[in-house]
Amino acid sequence: MSEHSGQQPGDSAARHIAHNARVWNYWLGGKDHYEVDEQVGDQVTSMYPSIGDVARADRAFLGRAVTYLAGRAGIRQYLDIGTGLPTAQNTHEVAQRIAPDARVVYVDNDPIVLTHARALLTSTDEGATSYVDADARDPEAILRAASGTLDLGRPVAVMMLGILNFVLDTAEATSLVRHLMDAVPSGSHLVLTHPTLELGGEGNEEAMRFWNENATPPITARSRAEVEGFLAGLEVLEPGLVSCARWRTDADAELGDEGPLVAQFGVVARKP
């Protein structure tokens, strides 16, 4: 990373252990990662060859979900938790292209994401973006900080893409989602992606074991039933809880480019 962006805070510790935000960036073809991230990323790919497809499908899902929310659903506020390093088509870029007045709060706890956050903080004049350095396990702190940019009395899209898999205890993850969704009004939406062992993905289990022994933070896959537990009390939008690569791909499918099926659930649900 320092080749591209200069010395970063926390560099010495960060250089020795692969971290999810940077490895994810590597799989997405970005430049913000260290050698250790490339090595672990390559090892995971050798065990689980479709992981690059998972990362790309997850980002494409983000684009389609936010396009729907900013367009047909009329959502003007986004709370994107577990943002990741800036890449192409970040949430505010997708939303503000459709709704220039969209307001976006990004949340991550990786110091490297923080140092790159300025790339996320561009905005239209009509809209707003901000960045909160916080742990997803502390929803109250997130809501407090987000309320500086978002009006929590109006509908919010709570986005948790590839993040609940780092909250290993399912009861804790469920209670975090509930806390956040309880704090936003009717008409708000929850947008999730989550890895699973139930949609194929050869080598996924072995790769996760390798990850948990060699990288941080530790990760878990979840079953359909466990992910459905996050959606209790919400109206799940069509086509339901599916591989994120198959969520509303009709427009792409017409072009004959649906992309490979990946072992990552994607879902959008509305608070009634």
Ligand SMILES: C[S@@+](CC[C@H](N)C(=O)[O-])C[C@H]1O[C@@H](n2cnc3c(N)ncnc32)[C@H](O)[C@@H]1O
């Ligand atoms: C797999 S990446 C997903 C990035 C983006 N949401 C996407 O879908 O492309 C997960 C992100 O969650 C962040 N993360 C992991 N555990 C976290 C926690 N406890 N609190 C806040 N962020 C966390 C990581 O730093 C990383 O940037």
